[in-house]
Amino acid sequence: MAASRRGSRWTRAHAERLLWRAGFGASPKEIEFWAERSRERAIAWLVHGGRGPHGTRRMVGPAPRANGKPLDPVNEWGHDMLWWLDKMVRSQRPLQEKLTLFWHDHFATRDQDAPLMLAQNRKLRQHALGTFPALLRAVTTDPAMQSFLSLVDSEKSDPNENYARELMELFTLGVTGGYTEHDVREAARALTGFKGNYRQGRPLTVSYDAERHDDGAKRLLGQRGRLGWQDVLRIVVDHRSHAPFLVAKLWSFFITEPLPRATRKRLARVYVGSHHRLAPVLREILASPALYADLGEPRMVKWPIVQLAGNLRMVGRGVDTDDWAWISDMMGQRPFSPPSVAGWDSGPAWMSTATMRARFLCATWICREAPVAVKKGTVDPAWKPAEHVERARAATGRPWTSPATDRQLLALARRFVSAKVKPGDAVPQYQAEITQAALRHLLLSGPDACLC
């Protein structure tokens, strides 16, 4: 039985959960749009695209700018990540964008020239919801990846094992995937032959030179032959460890609950049965009841870039400053610069006193500009505490908060509007504005805002 037919309950909280996990959050209107429809339709839109809250438009919102100018992702510091952040904020294919981030973490590459990194990013996006073998081919032949993991110019006289090892350990089979050092060496031999075409000492493109390839007999994961690079990719993808490894990694990207053994088997079957297409597995995962567990107490720590993009998306603000580049770095995640080939440590590892303070700073940067900044004259001193809280929620895109947090927000509103005000006197305008500013900030900077 398909998981999508189970658990038919569908509320605003379900829609909100799905849009955060499968995307970068959403504006209140977008959440309402899906809450009024069904889980199946929301998932179909996420996985396949089509008509959504903004019709069939691919990007919604103002074009990105920094210092009043269009972005220059190749030449300007930080603009590469702003270029991508803009897509996270405006794309109407949020799952495709979220998976592009997943694949960037999975096939983590760094320290390469911006044009190569951007080109790789486009490939990840293009294949994000396609088939894994096509994605793996694109990554394996990608100049940025080849250069990062020393595959380019690895030739028969001296095969470099770097890519071969990561291909099995991190990309397809997992560290306990059942391959040996011998397999690494044999795969490295089979992967020889790529040649870099350089300009000013940097590989711009990669071509294949059969002369440099070791065409001798090899034995890889039990298969023999004069294996070449495409054989290596086919063999690792067909290996019994691959499907369970990949579906488990995908699961844990979307769901914090442990993956039950039976579900893992089922997901692996779906994946293999569809000839390694990603969409069927994703449909299953997104429909899984575990994704909607604990709606009143979210357990996933938002990735820093997800919180940042989500803040902008929720409040309907575009990318308008390059400050996001250093703020995201302080929060612990700079896209295009993963700490290593193994990507980022996520979950509780995102948090330290310093990164938490940076998430607070992120809220500050949201609250200092339109549309969240408190505009003079827009706050009515007559608002009662509860209305203050409600207005602040509306101004910040209605982020999730726990009942305990709600009580604190109300307590703050009561305290702020009544401070130094004699009974019967009017609340000064500035005091009402401070109340709004404090509430809006807390809604975006508190611990609740880090979870989804």
Added chain:
Amino acid sequence: MHCDDFSRTESQRRSMLARPVSRRRLLQAGLGATISLYAARAMPLARALEAGEASAAAAPNARALVNVFVPGGLDLLDTLVPIGSYGRYAELRPAIKVAEPLALGSTGFGVHPALGQGLDGGLKGLFDRGRLGFMPGIDYANPDLSHFNSRHFWETGVVSLNPAPGWMARWVDRHGDADNPFQGLSMNAGLSPLLRGSANPVAAVQSPDAAQSWVPGVWGEWQDRMMEHYSAIAARRPSAPGPAAVFAAARQSQFVARTLKPYVKDPRTHADPLAPPVAYPGGENGEGTNGFAENLRYLAALLTLPLGVRVATVQAPGDFDTHDDQAQTLVNDLGQVSQALSAFQADLDARGVADRVLTLVWTEFGRRPKENSSAGTDHGAGGIAWVMGTHARGGLLTPYPDLNVFDDDDNLKVTVDFRAVYASLLEQWLGTGADEVLPDARSVGRVALVA
């Protein structure tokens, strides 16, 4: 270009640490003895956060251990030059040899001239005054030449690829406090792996200013009140690991901010209440040292305040993975290390806290004695570490490896196990048992390193 392995370094550690640390894994890592510590994680923290301040104030003169990590694998031979066997040294290093090392008295050894840079003769000056003890040949048996693996061993204090909390994190769990994050201080935005994985709180701090919060449109006492509500929100203690980490970080970051608030720079004059009494390289902002000098100067200040800092970590700038052009790299990067560390020591002196601070400087491995064809050296064994401070035992504390007898991979023979140094620091400096933190403490020997 980096060696391939260098790019792998972080990665492998991450893929490894991403695995959950189960009781079984801890046992595999030989940490059975410290297992009881992890039970503490599940217990609710009963005391109020403010108790941290009390605990810090209760032992104002407690000793502190500072760990400085020099990344990449610092070369022994060119750092501590064997003048007594200069001929053999020159034979091993025809292209890159240090032509004019600064002799260390009549020891038969000299240091790279860059170590003479800095206040009062730099690190060489500290050695001359008996405040610095070199430990040549430091490593472990059957050295692993991967940056990642070796670093992981040093970080955890266990020669095993199994995941484990950092060795300083384990000390914090054993001897720290349930409330005071300053006890384990990482002077970087991210938490050092040495401090990662503790149940007791630790902090990552760059400066008092960086720890503060700024809220547009909310100032002065209004902001203080707002942050009281932030703290009240953060007081909740969810049990799932993700939310638990988020709420703990919120509480602790607010505690750190509140505690450091009196020490932020004056917003108008930019006067720094923690301004150092000595000059650090790069001027006030430590320019050109990638934050190292700034990290050290704030660390010196925080060690002086009654915060209860017991263990701290800092990462040195530069990349000592000198596969090529080693000579030039050492001139620049060792010079920065010497200038910043000697300023740090002079600062501690001037602030009157030098007597309770000991610094260990370490790197993940040594380098091959014979230079390579690109004027550099490849990964090797038998590296270098040193202790510095008013209570450091000066001199050469461990035997220098024999330059004529190499191991099977043409590397120097290891003369001291780094865990012997860790065990000695725990016992001789922090005054706590070694085997409660280091599973191999009994078998690794000791080095007298405190005077």
